[in-house]
Amino acid sequence: xxxxxxxxxxxxxxxxxxxxxxxxxxxxxxxxxxxxxxxxxxxxxxxxxxxxxxxxxxxxxxxxxxxxxxxxxxxxxxxxxxxxxxxxxxxxxxxxxxxxxxxxxxxxxxxxxxxxxxxxxxxxxxxxxxxxxxxxxxxxxxxxxxxxxxxxxxxxxxxxxx
Numbered sequence: 001x002x003x004x005x006x007x008x009x010x011x012x013x014x015x016x017x018x019x020x021x022x023x024x025x026x027x028x029x030x031x032x033x034x035x036x037x038x039x040x041x042x043x044x045x046x047x048x049x050x051x052x053x054x055x056x057x058x059x060x061x062x063x064x065x066x067x068x069x070x071x072x073x074x075x076x077x078x079x080x081x082x083x084x085x086x087x088x089x090x091x092x093x094x095x096x097x098x099x100x101x102x103x104x105x106x107x108x109x110x111x112x113x114x115x116x117x118x119x120x121x122x123x124x125x126x127x128x129x130x131x132x133x134x135x136x137x138x139x140x141x142x143x144x145x146x147x148x149x150x151x152x153x154x155x156x157x158x159x160x161x162x
Contacts (some may be wrong), residue, residue, distance in 0.1 A: 002029075003029075003033060003035065003036055006026055006029050006030070006033070006036045006039075007036070007039065009022065009026055010026070010036070010039055010040055010043055011043060013026050013027075013040070014040070014043045014044055014046075019060070019063075019064050019067065020060075020064055021064045021065075021067055021068040021071075022067075025071075
């Protein structure tokens with residue numbers, strides 16, 4: 001029991017309204033802690049005790065034993081690390097987790113395939129753009145009309161003169 005717990009229950013202890021197990025825990029703490037003992041003495045000196053002690057219910061000892069058992073479990077549970085605590089997973093939760101994991105993996109694979117297709121298309125488009133830029137940088141060939149290309153010059157020797 002901690003000093004904060006004692007401070008919350010000291011008035012009930014002075015009025016004898018605590019369960020026997022709780023009373024034992026509080027008194028054990030008072031023996032070890034001088035500041036809480038001083039608080040208990042100051043409250044006891046006020047003489048505000050009831051004239052008669054209430055009668056506990058008939059099954060108080062059973063409830064007291066269950067409370068003590070649960071408190072000891074809580075103390076054991078709070079001292080162990082979270083990764084040492086038992087963890088139970090139902091079959092339904094396990095199946096739901098497996099289904100969610102399968103969906104996430106299939107979505108990831110689908111997304112990966114789409115990414116690869118987009119990258120391939122990007123490479124093809126880049127190559128086409130580079131080809132267009134090269135063609136734009138080269139000077140255009142001079143187009144000679146058909147009549148001029150087939151016209152024989154008078155200065156050129158005719159066939160067979162050589």
